Amino acid sequence: MPVMTFAKSAHLRLRMFLAYNTRAYPVNEGILLDLLKTRREIATTLGFATWADLAMADQMMGSATNLKTFLDDLDKATKPGAEREYGIILEFARTETPKMVSIDADSRAYWYEQYRRTAYDFDSQSVRPYFPYKPIENGVLGTAERLFQVTFRPAENADVWHESVSAWDVYDGLHSPSGTRIGRFYLDMHPREGKDKWFSAHPLIPGIAGKQIPEAALICNFPEPKENNPGLMQYSDVVTFFHEFGHLMHAILGGQQKWAGISGIATEGDFVEVPSQMLEEFFRDARLLASFAKHYQTDEPIPAELVEKMNRSGAFGRADWVRTQLFYTSYSLDTHYEDPATLDLGILMQDEDPATLDLGILMQADYTKFLPYTWIDGNRMFASFTHLTGYSSNYYTYLYDKVIALDFFNQFNPANLLEDPIATKYRKTVLEPGGSVPGKEIVQQFLGRSQSIEAFTRWIGEEFEQAAAVSA
Secondary structure (H helix, E strand, O other): OHHHHHOOOHHHHHHHHHHHOOOOOOHHHHHHHHHHHHHHHHHHHOOOOOHHHHHHOOOOOOOHHHHHHHHHHHHHHHHHHHHHHHHHHHHHHHHHOOOOOOOEHHHHHHHHHHHHHHHOOOOHHHHHHHOEHHHHHHHHHHHHHHHHOEEEEEOOOOOOOOOOOEEEEEEEOOOOOOOOEEEEEEEEOOOOOOOOOOOEEEEEEOOEOOOEOOEEEEEOOOOOOEOOEOOEOOHHHHHHHHHHHHHHHHHHHOOOEOOHHHOOOOOOOOOOOHHHHHHHHHHHOHHHHHOOOEOOOOOOEOOHHHHHHHHHHHHOOHHHHHHHHHHHHHHHHHOOOOOHHHHOOOOOOOOOOHHHOOHHHHHHHHHHHHOOOEOOOOOOHHHHOOHHHHOOOOOOHHHHHHHHHHHHHOOOOOOOOOOOOHHHHHHHHHHOOOOOOOHHHHHHHHHOOOOOOHHHHHHHHHHHHHHHHHHO
């Protein structure tokens, strides 16, 4: 990502793009086709038309047909904004490269970064001095303690799998010396040889009321502080920290059930991203950030005006982000929804055998449907798109849950995020049930209604509202 975002050399960006998007190709292509074939056999044996219908039968979404309606709604809602964003970026890029006709996929992040620096007077590097790893860790933990009314203490004599891993016990009640211990989590936060390079939360032991407390771990790869190196993070790193910690608190607070099978993050698969995406929004609060994001040299709190610039800059490109998610979501659905009449791409035989699927052509078709950036031949991203094995056809959860998460966050008082009484209701009705209550009931209990796309639509359009306000 640093290369794709900051490297001035177009040749280097292209080399990196192709190297990254050809990982595990061609070996994984055959494996994926075998997987799709097996999944289709399982679905039809169980009486479902496609794997996608089977995979969504017990989810909040309900069916592949419902998903297609949801995706069509988001397509219509975001296309004008995404086209406007692309036009702005292309016009800007032409000020430096007058003969540019379009922006290639490998240059997308670079031109977005350059535009943000110019249009918003914001350089992503400018906030890094305020994000040294250790104070950020303390800040995220402190925010979670206040928000969820819990206390974290270093676990004594805990067995850990590496010396860099820290263990924490969770006690009920804020700053409560006599609180009940309700969980334990481990922070494995820095890269090392042989370690998974992704960022994720992992439930380890399910909580069973009266018998055992839940345990979970964060496996991340944030910069590691060392001598003469504070481990400065990018602002996207801090957002990721908040996101993954949302998963962690769901695992702990929801892990107080009678049965292991419904303990912790055991909700429907299309609800699991709600708590993590909801907690991301707290990162945008200037007062909250200033309480722990301090310059590693001067100890100066991050200025409110810099946070405002960061937020305005971050708001630009949201429609494009949604379109990218629509691409991933549609690809995960189309690979598991073998319907030649629907795909209309001539890439499946009439017997709908997944073994005849051309994964590359399908990916290019979905890409060009949703994204304006010039497709780069040789892109084989599907060979390393690991969500196809985990989420299978249900990658839509990130978009679906973003709608719910923003609706949830919209209930909080922006002037008093951490002490707002709604936080207690959120803990009791959203996190603590774990998997004991269906997702639709959780939404109904917290909101008093079904989720609405209103907050999500406002969130997408915020960039243009801000621009209009600045112009005025």
